[in-house]
Each structure stands twice: as structure tokens, then as C-alpha cells.
Amino acid sequence: MNTIGTVLRLTTFGESHGVAIGGVIDGFPSGVVVDEEYVRSEMRRRRPGQSRVTTARNEADEVEFLSGIFEGRTTGTPIGFIIRNTNNHSADYDNLRDAYRPSHADYTYAVKYGVRDHRGGGRSSARETAVRVCAGALAKLALKQLGITVQAYTSQVGDIALDGGYEAYDLSLTESNAVRCPDAEKAAAMENLILDVKREGDTIGGIVTCVAKGVPAGLGAPLYNKLSSSLAHAMLTINAAKGFDYGGGFASVTGRGSRQNDVFYNDNGTINTRTNNSGGMQGGISNGQDIYFRVAFKPVATILREQSTVGVDGNDTLISARGRHDPCVVPRAVPIVEAMAAMVILDHYLLARTSRL
Amino acid sequence: MNTIGTVLRLTTFGESHGVAIGGVIDGFPSGVVVDEEYVRSEMRRRRPGQSRVTTARNEADEVEFLSGIFEGRTTGTPIGFIIRNTNNHSADYDNLRDAYRPSHADYTYAVKYGVRDHRGGGRSSARETAVRVCAGALAKLALKQLGITVQAYTSQVGDIALDGGYEAYDLSLTESNAVRCPDAEKAAAMENLILDVKREGDTIGGIVTCVAKGVPAGLGAPLYNKLSSSLAHAMLTINAAKGFDYGGGFASVTGRGSRQNDVFYNDNGTINTRTNNSGGMQGGISNGQDIYFRVAFKPVATILREQSTVGVDGNDTLISARGRHDPCVVPRAVPIVEAMAAMVILDHYLLARTSRL
Amino acid sequence: MNTIGTVLRLTTFGESHGVAIGGVIDGFPSGVVVDEEYVRSEMRRRRPGQSRVTTARNEADEVEFLSGIFEGRTTGTPIGFIIRNTNNHSADYDNLRDAYRPSHADYTYAVKYGVRDHRGGGRSSARETAVRVCAGALAKLALKQLGITVQAYTSQVGDIALDGGYEAYDLSLTESNAVRCPDAEKAAAMENLILDVKREGDTIGGIVTCVAKGVPAGLGAPLYNKLSSSLAHAMLTINAAKGFDYGGGFASVTGRGSRQNDVFYNDNGTINTRTNNSGGMQGGISNGQDIYFRVAFKPVATILREQSTVGVDGNDTLISARGRHDPCVVPRAVPIVEAMAAMVILDHYLLARTSRL
Amino acid sequence: MNTIGTVLRLTTFGESHGVAIGGVIDGFPSGVVVDEEYVRSEMRRRRPGQSRVTTARNEADEVEFLSGIFEGRTTGTPIGFIIRNTNNHSADYDNLRDAYRPSHADYTYAVKYGVRDHRGGGRSSARETAVRVCAGALAKLALKQLGITVQAYTSQVGDIALDGGYEAYDLSLTESNAVRCPDAEKAAAMENLILDVKREGDTIGGIVTCVAKGVPAGLGAPLYNKLSSSLAHAMLTINAAKGFDYGGGFASVTGRGSRQNDVFYNDNGTINTRTNNSGGMQGGISNGQDIYFRVAFKPVATILREQSTVGVDGNDTLISARGRHDPCVVPRAVPIVEAMAAMVILDHYLLARTSRL
Secondary structure, eight states: OOEEOSSSEEEEEOOTTSSEEEEEEESOOBTOBOOHHHHHHHHHHHOSSSSTTSOSOOOOOOEEEOSSEETTEEOSSOEEEEEEOOOOOGGGGGGGGTBOOTTSSHHHHHHHHSOOOOGGGGGGSGGGHHHHHHHHHHHHHHHHHTTOEEEEEEEEETTEEOSSOGGGSOGGGGGGSTTOOSOHHHHHHHHHHHHHHHHTTOOBOEEEEEEEESOOTTOOBTTTBOHHHHHHHHHHTSTTEEEEEETTGGGGGGSBHHHHSOOEEEETTEEEESOOTTTTEETTEEOSSOEEEEEEEOOOSOOSSEEEEEBTTSOEEEEEOOSOOOSOSHHHHHHHHHHHHHHHHHHHHHHGGGSBO | OOEEOSSSEEEEEOOTTSSEEEEEEESOOBTOBOOHHHHHHHHHHHOSSSSTTSOSOOOOOOEEEOSSEETTEEOSSOEEEEEEOOOOOGGGGGGGGTBOOTTSSHHHHHHHHSOOOOGGGGGGSGGGHHHHHHHHHHHHHHHHHTTOEEEEEEEEETTEEOSSOGGGSOGGGGGGSTTOOSOHHHHHHHHHHHHHHHHTTOOBOEEEEEEEESOOTTOOBTTTBOHHHHHHHHHHTSTTEEEEEETTGGGGGGSBHHHHSOOEEEETTEEEESOOTTTTEETTEEOSSOEEEEEEEOOOSOOSSEEEEEBTTSOEEEEEOOSOOOSOSHHHHHHHHHHHHHHHHHHHHHHGGGSBO | OOEEOSSSEEEEEEOTTSSEEEEEEESOOBTOBOOHHHHHHHHHHHOSSSSTTSOSOOOOOOEEEOSSEETTEEOSSOEEEEEEOOOOOGGGGGGGGTBOOTTSSHHHHHHHHSOOOOGGGGGGSGGGHHHHHHHHHHHHHHHHHTTOEEEEEEEEETTEEOSSOGGGSOGGGGGGSTTOOSOHHHHHHHHHHHHHHHHTTOOBOEEEEEEEESOOTTOOBTTTBOHHHHHHHHHHTSTTEEEEEETTGGGGGGSBHHHHSOOEEEETTEEEESOOTTTTEETTEEOSSOEEEEEEEOOOSOOSSEEEEEBTTSOEEEEEOOSOOOSOSHHHHHHHHHHHHHHHHHHHHHHGGGSBO | OOEEOSSSEEEEEEOTTSSEEEEEEESOOBTOBOOHHHHHHHHHHHOSSSSTTSOSOOOOOOEEEOSSEETTEEOSSOEEEEEEOOOOOGGGGGGGGTBOOTTSSHHHHHHHHSOOOOGGGGGGSGGGHHHHHHHHHHHHHHHHHTTOEEEEEEEEETTEEOSSOGGGSOGGGGGGSTTOOSOHHHHHHHHHHHHHHHHTTOOBOEEEEEEEESOOTTOOBTTTBOHHHHHHHHHHTSTTEEEEEETTGGGGGGSBHHHHSOOEEEETTEEEESOOTTTTEETTEEOSSOEEEEEEEOOOSOOSSEEEEEBTTSOEEEEEOOSOOOSOSHHHHHHHHHHHHHHHHHHHHHHGGGSBO
16 A cells, blocks of 8 residues: 555655656645755655765656646646656676575565565665655645744664754754754764764664754544554555654553653643653644654665575575665655655645644 | 444444443444343443553443444444443532643634533543443454454553563563453552552553464455554554554564564465564455554543643633543553454455455 | 545445444535534434325434534534434344345455444335435535525325425425325325325335525536535435436437527626526536436335345245334335435536635 | 545646646555556557547647656656646737636636636636546556456447447457447547537537446445445546536336346356346445446537626626537547546455554
């Protein structure tokens, strides 16, 4: 099921080494001015080959919009777009035809569908996330018109973690380094760690933290389409994502209710909370405070070492990755997390208009 | 949006202190033998008033099945059921009419809908989870016919955590103590911690771990209805849930790909993995290994202490909880986590039948 | 799949002779004043036993609202309700356990599900339409607050058809006779025809025409959730419905474009059309003119004569209906058509709010 | 909402004179052999410029498949495809920027979205049906592997109607004439009528009848996703469709139950019905008999005459169509009706696998 969203819906298609990847954004509201240069700049953030910590693979990632935009504005009709696959070293993947890479989706797709495009992981490749970033860029343009911003950053790589929460940092510094961490010193350490790991032919994981500001109170459709559960769902669809928490999150389990509760107060006519352990969502509905959450990413499964595995014939065998791969997915995951968050929030923004007669 | 699922769908309704809560299970396959005593036993696991660590509130939670079952078997038509609210100390909640409890959903529902049933939290009350447990019991009966089991347990309360993973414990011991922890010693410590916290009028959080065994490879509908993202979504709809991870989860971010990858091998004709850091899901599709994940629960928001807040008039005020409340939601969350997991897995089991011509 | 609608969704459950039938209305906007006496009056319109032309079966059809309404107003949370089955002459249906009634759903349910509640047709019984009428009554109350009315009437029974379109009649006369036809003379003829047919132990069909006034332009979500296709879908879910058309409908095929086109003109500042062969919908979106459509109902399948059929054992056999049945479903279908139309229109009314940023 | 289907879902995008139109087929089962020449032949059936009775506009309609097919077989992943718009006489539509064509969707799109691509009707153009035909061709290939055929034909143009039902004709003759009518004599009369009407600069409507053979009993998901209601919904999304009926349809209202009922009998071990007034569907579920239904199409709204209308400035004005248009949509609607029917049936075929445990 390659569609996500309720009234704003993204449908994606495409394999890593097929003709093209692409998407259809349906339910996108009319009247949004499409800044194509902004879309391109978002695409560049995700694109590989941008720094020493990412793969050297250089994909053009040119988006071609096919519909839904007229004279620079969205029309309310579905926005179709494609990104052609141009840099296909398909031969790099010939060995994947006959064996299953450990901790990849090769085996599960084979079991599920019987037929599979083995090249570069086919449909399960992270290449599909380029489509998400494109759709997310449009969602961010709409949110911007509404005064809502979504910003993510790398908060942990391996065991190097930021000490403070998002409010301790100037997030405008996020793009100033290759790992997308707003703390320059930690960023340098993270970068060194990634390069060390890369030299060993190994990979490492990390955490992306995301903050949405300006989200009005009242978004979220409980009980089974909470804003929080929609975010969890969206984040867990991203390649290599292994966990999600928001507000106090996993750390809150050791606290006490008396200290974790977010006390309301009248802040010159606005109802605010003294703390924000709720991460801006209570009962699954936004409360007007900043929304923030974390997404955990495992070490990339593709390592430049020989590994044991099983072939499509069921026999034990060995496999070695070839080609160009990321030693750590986290820096490039930052714009993907933002994109998914932006789509979820815009979807709920529109849906919330239906709550009252 | 009070419906969850794709081909198996649960729709729920009801407020804490309204006439009744209930649900409709649609798309439930025909031919499942309904063991009503089993349903009752599952309901008892969630019911309050069962031990010193849960609220003294004693709800009957009698399920009345209204449809979809004929002569003891499911018919494939929707299964409607209700649970009447009988033990309504509504007066306990009169103070909620005029003020918003910190870290509850009172404020967000008020902003979203304008009209709200303040009694006991209304729709946002955890009482709704009784409906989930009932539906989950039926899903578990179906899964049992398919050889699939779903079992959850308390793996952490406050800072008291189990040392090992699920495979280190005899999960049949889970129900042998009030906190539902399979390690008797840790269970005793957890129980003492909860009672200490309760004496202070405070609350504490914890973590539930859940394991599904016997799930065949091939379940999950990538990319936007992955088995993993469906579980994340379902878990984050549970009251007080703040986080989800599966397999290696958040801890995996500090590892290396070379050690985290789950190597395949031919295990006497079956393709197995040497480790299971993937938590039984790769590319969002089950791989035949055990599925396991964790859900973090915050300390219950209702504390027996006076707190600052804001009234519906917008002015600062004080609020005190009355009534009977859980000092820790985790023990009673165990059957709820199982119920949601069972429904997600059965839904994907059915959906997976449509993958191939 | 027992749910209909996009943002306003009705889920129903229940068999003819089970414990109860009922429904959950989800996404119903908050703030609608619930006039329970109006709901009851709508229920009475559908209820059997009201006249000589309907079955003598007398069902109480008492609706019990269980949730979603607080102090007389909707809260935006799901509205659960049940109608208990009290007048169960189950013995009337013992013969249905072993044989399939011609042109009923007995055989298809048996093939599809294996297990079936044979009593009174079980899930396939028209008794379920009581749930629709209840939900529709609430939708009509919401529409009334918005200045939108939905009114249906019997326009044909057998070969007795009204000569003119809806605009030729005073629809307030619809309820003045048993067949619900606004033309008194035709109504009398229709009633006589139905009684003749009834005396012969036979049944007859007819057509219901429905008109919605006050629907603003802009409702409908093309291309695959057009207002017209939603109405067609909703109407074809009603028992015994065999056809749907709107505006010029089937009759328009013999016309010419030059005479069928609805020319726009400036009507003192409002854009109106000179004719309305479009039935108020163009490109699947309402254009502000009256919406009107027709639904064809076949003769009731239950006749009071012996018929050949096949038993569940696969052998040829004979079957005779017992019990009390409608000789013509059309008079009682009138409020059902209105109910479904009201829900579709309210759903699209809410959804249309999401079209523009 | 530009998606249709439950487990098999088609999402379409594109405007008449934009860059391209296209679609994503999701949930399409793996293992279907894709005969691209068959797809092209289906595309040719819909393509304009094929005969005197259709528009002279000659669109190439080259389908480019982008994903979901590997080495000639479907992989179970979404099938993305595009059809570039090459023959864009956009200047033909300059007058549509400022005025609303009568009985087109220009006005309703303007009201709904504010922004619109006026060229050739933009999103509301029948050009989008090329996408449906492509998707339907794949669905027909899958159905063929299952022994199911779907065949439509022109049964009426203006007042020239076939005398008998589908079983009276050799449907293999349908493609032997320009109007796609299996009765050569009537076909000639229809063609003459269309040419007469064309000469007058006028247009005319008609009826398409469609038959599906080999559909197994048990397809359809009552109550709100009946096979019959799904077909009605799908057909009413087609441009210019004004009505739908199945089996006895509108004509059945004048009959008697005793003669309309389809009596079951044991046909050498198979349960068949003596007649098929049910059109192969009872209670919304297929019964194993032929499925047949009709779709009414109004006269094309674009006539080659000057018409009164209103401009986007709200003032009365005149408008004249330029360009090349169909005098009767029915011949080209035949493959579109088949395509939609094939997708609906395949969707229900897959969904029906989830009915039983």
C-alpha cells in the first residue's frame, strides 16, 4: 500500500534501478505558490554525493512536475511528478539476483511477491525517499503560508549525542556542517566517527530530532488517527527507521507524574504550558506548543565486508556489497524526516477543518 | 477517526461516563470459533481493581455481543459489541467541567470540538481500551487457529528494567504477579516502587515489550503500510504511549552494521537468521523470525496532588484529582498492547493473501 | 466492508434476528443540536406496519444513543447507537436454514462466508436500513442548520409513473398518503396497484426520486469521489436497488446536446443555469442548482407463493415464504434514500472545506 | 480524491493539456505477464481519430511504464505509468480562460478550487480516461489468467436501441464497426444518426452495456462495498455518465416478483439460476452467473454552435467551441467501461480472499 495520508495523500512508485521513481500528491489544496527552486534545494539536501560522510553516488534527481500546477500555483488537482533514474550501475547488483543481503528486504520481498527487481534493492531502496522529499517540499511551502515550520537535525550518531533538547540550539546552524547537527563541536566528532566507521567498511546509526513550530491547537483525529500516531506511522515507513518517540518519550518512563505534567497557565491571554514534556500533543491532538519527536535509525545494512547469507536456491553462500553506499544514513535522513512530518501536519491541518459544523 | 485497520477494521465509540462504550469489528473472517470465556478472561486482565498496583475502581466490563456471531462462530459480518458503563462516579469529575487537567486531553478536545463531555475525560479516557481488549481477544482466537501467539509483559517500571531480552524469560510467568513481569525478583521491586510512588500521590511510567511468534514471512504492505509502521501507529494510539521501537530499536544506533546485521543461514531447509536485531521485520515485511517491539508509557497524568492549571474561562486556577486512579498504567497496558498487536497482525495476515495473483 | 463515507463515516452492524442492529457515525461535526423527537419521527417513516401497503410486522425500532452526544449536542466524537431486535419471529425462518430463497442473498452469503445466520436474511435483511435512517436523521439535522434540505418521494410504482419532474409537485404532500407520492390521484392508483399485487401474493417495484435543495456549489471530490458517483454508490447499497440516474439520466441519451446543455446566466448577481439537466452536478461537483436523482427498486424477492429452488445440500427443492412482507418496498425506501443522500452530502460538505489552502 | 479501489487501487493524475497524464496501480498482484502489445491495442480502442464517428483529434497515447514490472511480469509493487500530451492545440481553448462552457465542469472547478487549468477542460477532460484504459488493460490481463472476461458494447445511440439483451448477440462482432455495436444493421443506423447529428454541429448520447463472464460466486463486500455499488460508483466517475443499472434495472420496476425472481436449480452439480434478472449479483455479491449492467451517457456537452453562458467576470456572454470533438461519446466509452469494470472485479476478486479464516 503505497499511499499515505487521509485528505492529503501521497502515492509513490518506482524502483531504484527502474525507469523512474515518482509520486502523486492528491488532496493538495489549491492556491499554493510553487517555488520550484525551493523544491530543488530540498532535493539537494537529500541527494547523495554531497559530502565525505555520504555515498559518492551522484544522482541528478531532477524532478519533472507533470500536473496539478498551473501558472505557478497549485490547482487542487493531483500533482504528478517523476524523477528519472539516470545513474544506474545495475551491474553493481548482479550478485543480488541470486542471494539475499542480510538485514535488507531482499528475502522478504522474494517471499511475499515471488517476483522481484533485485537491482539496488528495487522498491525497497532508499532511493524512493527522493519522492517523499519532493512532496514534503510542497507541503512545507503550504505550511509556510500558514506560519508553520518543520525543522529536523541530527541529535545523535553512534554514542555521540547532543546534551540538550532542541530549544538549546540555534537550528539555523543545522545545515552548516555535513552531518546536519546544530552543535559544531559535536558535529565534528560525529563526522570523525562516521569517517572512522567508513574506513572500516562498516556503518553506524543515529537519531534525528524534529521540531514543528507554529502548529495551531486542535490538529489530530483521535482515537486512531492521532497526530502522534500519524507521525509514528509516517516515520516508521522511512528506510532503516527503528524507533519513534515524542515529547518526554522513552526517557519519561523513569520520571514522576508530578514533574512530567505540563502545567497550563495564562500567558497574557494565551493558554500555554510551563513545560512541554507532552511534545505539543495531548490525547493525540496538538495543544499549540512546539511539536517535537525523535526517530532512531539503525546502522546501514550494506557494509563493505563479506557476509554469510543464503542464496535464492536456499543454500548457504557469501555476499559482498559493491558500489557506493552511505556509512551513516542519518545526515541524509534529516530532510526525509522533515518531509514526512510536513505532510502529516498539513494533512491534519486540512482534516481539522471538518471537526465542527 | 475512530477506525483502525485495512481489511480487518476496528471502529470504537464511547465515553468514560456515557451510556456505554463499544466497537464494531469489520472484515473479521468467518469460521472463527468464539470462546466467550476467553474473551472474559482477557477483559479481566485489563480491568481495574485487580491488585494493589492498579486503581480500586471496579468496573464490571461485561461485553455484550450484538452481531456477527452465529451458533458460536463468526459469520464474516461485522461484530458489534457494547460494554455498559455501570460504575459512574460522575460527581468525582465535576471539577473537570471548569478546568483543564495538566497533560490530559481536556484542553485539546475543548479547542478542537468546542463541546466536550468532561466526565472522566470523556472520549479520551483510557476506559476505551476495554473495547480494544475485547476486539483483540477475538483476533487472538483467530491467530491461535493459525498458530500465531502474541505475548506482552512489563519490561521496565521507572528505572527498574529487565536485564535481558524476551528470549531470556519464561513468558508464561508474566501473569504470576501484579505488574506482569516474567522476572519474579524484578517484579517485586517494580511493585514496591509503584506502591511507594502511589503513597506519595504520584505516578510513574514504564515499558511494555511484546513478542509475536509463529508469524509467517511475507506480512506487511510496503511502503506506507509496513508491518512495522502499522504496529507503531497502533501502539501510539494507546493512552499514555510516548514511544515505540522494534528489534534493536533506539539501542541499535550505537552499534555497527557488521554486528547488527542478521545473517541468513539454511537451518535444515528453513531460512533463518543467526540474530534477530531486525525484530522479525525487514523492509516492513515479516521474515518469519519472532516479531518483538517495545512501547514506552509516561507516568499517568492524574496525580493525587493539587496542580496549577487554567480554567475554561482562561484564568489561572488550581485543580485536584479525586476518585481512583492508577499510579502506573503499565501492568494494565500489557493486555492492551497484545490486543492491538493481534489486530494488526491478523489484518496483515489477511491482506497478504492479495499479494500474488 | 460496512463503512461508508470519507470524513463523515457510517459503520453499521447487525442481523435481522440477532440481538440488535446499530451503527457508529464517525467524523460527525460537533455542535449539532440533536432533536431526538425528529430522529424518532424519521424512524417511524421507515418502520413497517404503518399502512396497508407495507408489511404488518411491527418493530419498535427504539434507538438508544450510547455516545457522542452530551447535553443535547454532538461532541465530534463517534456517535454509537443500537436498535434492539424485539419482534423476532425466528421460527418463521426455519425453512431458510436449509434452502436458498430465489433472488435473495442466502446463496451468495453461504458461498462467500460458509457460515451464515439464516434467520430473516441475517445481515442481508432490509432491517439494517433502520440504522441508515437513524444516521441520516442526524445528518439531516446538520444539513438543516446549513440550509440544505433533502426530500424524496415515490415517482413510480409498476407502470404508474408521475408525468412531471420534481419541480411540478408540492413535495410537502409526499407524506399525505401511504405510498409517499405527492400527486394524490397517482398515489391512489399506486396504492390500488400495490394492494392488487399483494392479494395475488406477488410483489412489484418502483422508482424513488430525490431532490436536495440549498447545496452550495463546490461539493464533490473528482475524479473518483464525485458527488454523483458517491450518490450512485450509496444508493446501490440499498436493498433491492437496481439502478440510479441523475439529472437527465437514462432519458437524456435520446436528446441532443444543443437542447440538453444547461446554459449559464447572470441571475441578478448569482450564476444560475436556465435548465438543470445536469441535476445540479457538473464534472462531479455541485453547481449550486437543485440536485436530483432517481433510484430504481425491483419487486421484492419475497413472494407469498411456492417457488422452486436449491437446498444447502445442492438438491432441487421447493420453498415458501412465511411471515409478513412488503408487497412493494418503494414507500418505505423513501426515507432510506433521503438518509443516504443526506449523509453523502454532509460528507462532501465537510470534505470540500479542504479544497483550498 | 483521485484514487479508486480497496486493495487494488488506481490513482490518476494529469490535465488534458498539461505535460502528461498518468497513473499508479497499487496492490496489483505479482506474477501477471504484461503483454504490452495488448495494452497498446486497448489504448487504440479508446484513442480518438479512429473513425468518422469520433473526433479527428489524433493523440499518440504512448504509454510509458515506469515501475512495477520486471522482466515482463508484475512484481506486486506499484505500477507507475505516464502518457505524454503531444497534440496540444492549446490555443483552441483560449476562450475557455474567460468563460464557462455550458454543462462542462469549468464553472464548478472554478468555484471549488479558485485556480484552474482551463485548457481543454484541464483535469475534467475525458483525456484522463486513457489512463483508465491502460490500467484496465492490465486488470483484464490478470482476469484472463483467472478465466474472467469483460466485454462491453454500444446498445443504444439516441433512440436506436438493440432489441435484445447481451445473450442475443455475438459480442465478438462488437469491434467490427465504428460504433461498437454487435448488431450490424443497428450499427449502421447508429452510425448514420451520429453523422447526421455531427453535420448539425450537435451531439447525441447513448447506452453502453457490459457483461462479465466467468466471475466466481462470492465477490462483493457488503453492505457498503457491494460489487453492484462498486460498479455503480466506478461507472459514474466516467465523463458524461448519467446513469447505471444492472440486471433487470430500471425496467424491472414494472415487473412482478413472481416473474423476476431467479429460481435456482441443480445444473448437473452446479447451482445455477433459470433466469438472470439479478445481473449476477444478489445482496451485492456475485452468484456465479453472468454479470451485466448498463451505463447511460448524455450527449457530449461540446457542440459546434454558439451558446449563451457567463464569463469568469460573472457577466452574460457567448461562447463557441473550437477544435475537434466527438459527436457521440459512446463508441469510445466502450473500452472505458470495460476498463473500470475489470478493475472493480479484480479488486473484489482479491478482497474476497479475506472473507474466511
